[in-house]
Amino acid sequence: MEGYIAEIRLFAGNFAPRGWAFCNGQILSIAQNTALFSLLGTTFGGNGQTTFALPDLRGRVAVGPGQGPGLPAVNLGQVAGAPTHTLIITEMPAHNHAAQTATRAFDAGFGGPGDKTEPTNNYWSSVSSGSPYNTTTNTTMNPGAVATTIGIAGGSQPHNNMQPYLGVNYIICMEGIYPSRN
Numbered sequence: 001m002e003g004y005i006a007e008i009r010l011f012a013g014n015f016a017p018r019g020w021a022f023c024n025g026q027i028l029s030i031a032q033n034t035a036l037f038s039l040l041g042t043t044f045g046g047n048g049q050t051t052f053a054l055p056d057l058r059g060r061v062a063v064g065p066g067q068g069p070g071l072p073a074v075n076l077g078q079v080a081g082a083p084t085h086t087l088i089i090t091e092m093p094a095h096n097h098a099a100q101t102a103t104r105a106f107d108a109g110f111g112g113p114g115d116k117t118e119p120t121n122n123y124w125s126s127v128s129s130g131s132p133y134n135t136t137t138n139t140t141m142n143p144g145a146v147a148t149t150i151g152i153a154g155g156s157q158p159h160n161n162m163q164p165y166l167g168v169n170y171i172i173c174m175e176g177i178y179p180s181r182n
Contacts, residue, residue: 017171040055
């Protein structure tokens with residue numbers, strides 16, 4: 001299968017054809033692969049003295065380097081992205097949670113401010129000033145005396161961040177036509 005050295009193709013077979021290798025991040029000898037090294041350099045790894053690496057496309061999708069409209073810049077050989085992500089508050093869209101209070105008759109304090117600070121054997125005060133509890137019962141509670149707090153929702157668990165995919169091999173040409181520049 002003829003190709004240009006360093007050309008990457010999709011290949012549905014379960015082996016790499018002769019003269020090609022899987023794009024699996026393999027470390028190669030520069031001395032044994034001088035033509036390929038002259039095109040890849042250490043863009044994908046290696047020490048640049050005796051070794052270099054093939055691109056590692058296992059579980060990844062290739063994207064073109066540069067900066068598309070409205071997209072972040074991507075450098076040749078840059079690895080980014082994650083299979084899962086846990087949202088943080090700054091990534092969530094602005095939104096509100098509704099809460100309502102209503103006037104209801106139940107065991108609450110007398111018509112004035114409460115005079116107790118401990119809830120044990122006491123009742124909520126019916127007004128929002130003074131202490132929150134008192135010992136007198138059976139009055140209508142002032143809805144302004146009830147403070148409502150809405151807790152954080154969600155479980156801080158990561159969610160799947162993967163686009164739909166199909167596993168197919170990426171292969172790179174190791175032996176073939178050396179590409180000329182325009």
